[in-house]
Amino acid sequence: MERKKLNTRTIVMAAMLGAIASVLMFIEFSVPFAPPFVKFDLSDLPVLLAGFLFGPALGSVTAVIKILLKLIIKPTSTMFVGELSNLILSITFMLVAAIFYRQHKTRKGAVIGMLVATIVTSLIALFSNYFVIFPMYAKLFGMTMESIVKMVMAVNPAVHNVFTMFICSLLPFNLFKYGVISLITFFIYKKISVILKKYMIK
Secondary structure, three states, X not given: XXXXXXXXXXXXXXXXXXXXXXXXXXXXXXXXXOXXXXXXXXXXXXXXXXXXXXXXXXXXXXXXXXXXHHHHHOOOOOOOHHHHHHHHHHHHHHHXXXXXXXXXOOHHHHHHHHHHXXXXXXXXXXXXXXXXXXXXXHHHOOOOHXXXXXXXXXXXXXXXXXXXXXXXXXXXXXXXXXXXXXXXXXXXXXXXXXXXXHHHOO
16 A cells, blocks of 8 residues: 555656646747757756656656647647657656666766766767758758758858758757756755655655
């Protein structure tokens, strides 16, 4: 019975973190060197916390809840391309960090896990955006990759073609995004985990 109660509370907490993450998706802003349609937000922070606290499976559920609630509150403006990319990268970031942390449950293990996750997710973002997300976005909105490059050139003088767009714009954007989320997690995780674990064991 106690185990069932604990599991129920764990699921509830994961769902709450998913709800918080969906709200954070609406608090977004542009980064000067990134494409105008690529926004920075902290919605992956609750997803990462869920992964650290409850494991990769519930962390993934939290990411899915985040996207579903966002779509319920506000329909997609990117024909689901943005949401798909967000979900892929959110789960990737959380999985790498959470799996590493569960094998090395120390502060150092958490730091290394988040560092590795930031690098791995940023690299996967390059491939997923190059082969899937950007071509899909361009096709659905009747654009070409060249027109997207021109959009990014307007905000980032280092961009001259598709290759430099990904290397000089998207790569630093994702390194910045997941680096910031990792840094915030480093400072708040211990306090948040203590509060949530007290609730879970009541």
